[in-house]
Amino acid sequence: MHTTGPGEAIIRTSEEVAAALASGTPVVALETTIISHGLPQPRNLRVAVELEELVREAGAVPATIAVLDGVARVGLDKSMLERVATEPGLRKLGFRDLPLAAALRASGATTVSATAFLAARAGIRVFATGGLGGVHRGWTVDQDESADLDALARTRITVVCAGVKSILDVPATLQRLETRGVSVAGYRTDTFPGFYLHTSGLPVDWRLSAPEEAAAVMRAQDRLGGPETALIVANPVPAAEQLDPELHDRVLADALAAAEREGVTGQAITPFLLDFLVRGTGGASLEANLAAVRGNTRLAARIAAAYSAASA
Ligand code: PSU
Ligand code: MN
Numbered sequence: 001m002h003t004t005g006p007g008e009a010i011i012r013t014s015e016e017v018a019a020a021l022a023s024g025t026p027v028v029a030l031e032t033t034i035i036s037h038g039l040p041q042p043r044n045l046r047v048a049v050e051l052e053e054l055v056r057e058a059g060a061v062p063a064t065i066a067v068l069d070g071v072a073r074v075g076l077d078k079s080m081l082e083r084v085a086t087e088p089g090l091r092k093l094g095f096r097d098l099p100l101a102a103a104l105r106a107s108g109a110t111t112v113s114a115t116a117f118l119a120a121r122a123g124i125r126v127f128a129t130g131g132l133g134g135v136h137r138g139w140t141v142d143q144d145e146s147a148d149l150d151a152l153a154r155t156r157i158t159v160v161c162a163g164v165k166s167i168l169d170v171p172a173t174l175q176r177l178e179t180r181g182v183s184v185a186g187y188r189t190d191t192f193p194g195f196y197l198h199t200s201g202l203p204v205d206w207r208l209s210a211p212e213e214a215a216a217v218m219r220a221q222d223r224l225g226g227p228e229t230a231l232i233v234a235n236p237v238p239a240a241e242q243l244d245p246e247l248h249d250r251v252l253a254d255a256l257a258a259a260e261r262e263g264v265t266g267q268a269i270t271p272f273l274l275d276f277l278v279r280g281t282g283g284a285s286l287e288a289n290l291a292a293v294r295g296n297t298r299l300a301a302r303i304a305a306a307y308s309a310a311s312a
Contacts, residue, residue: 012071026308028300029124033110039289048064051128063122067102072110111133113148116151120155132165137168137256138169145176152182155229156229161235161296163200170194171202185233187236192204233299241292
């Protein structure tokens, strides 16, 4: 049996990311489940590379996170990124899977819950993704609530996202975020974004208008102290790039019915629904998803820069 020996680092931060953190250069963490399980090949690898470039263009350093052969990597090189995008059977790792993957030398992409944890452990404060996981429709029966919510209730990190995935029960997810003490603000919007859609139609209590305002909220978190909760900056996909709402609602209804019929549950449900939407919308949901992720990645880099400047 191959297990991780004593003295072997279980989390390894790349030299570039470590140097950036040491010098106060802004760093943005990027998750990998969206690459391995959320986007079709071969587009997924190009997207992974593009997201890193977007972070660099904004003057920050990208820290893409995954677990390879039992080692949690904060900052991936090109060949590691390729493994994440192409390795058959790569696992999807939530927070709870990290000790198992480390001990058993497994490889996997990290979800928001695992990425947020690893980023915070490495000293990274800002993280970009597409849409958060949350409370699934039918939760009164199947109890499926993404571990993302729990992680954000105990991790001091800022997550820039286009809200939560529209496949979820969005009102129930917002309620859980309130209960768990996670701070939520819309970015230049008064309604909570709807992932593929510009808006979910639900109100959001706070509005941020600039990266500096988000950084000021993070400074206030630092000064208030207390439980290490996250800040969600909910950044809508531009209306011009959203999925047609009527098409979205129709294909999503079919996707949910197909998942029910085929008995898809647990970790498989989110990738199943996202993939169904890509096929059922002729690729339009993929374009909306990518537009959202690009916008979130750019904004995350600007927030990381504003926070670094304010902390200097
Ligand atoms: N955002 C996307 N696509 C994705 C995800 C986010 O645009 O595939 C991933 C994230 O890694 C998130 C996960 O943590 O989906 C949620 O999975 P689950 O519902 O099983 O917790
Ligand atoms: Mn789940």
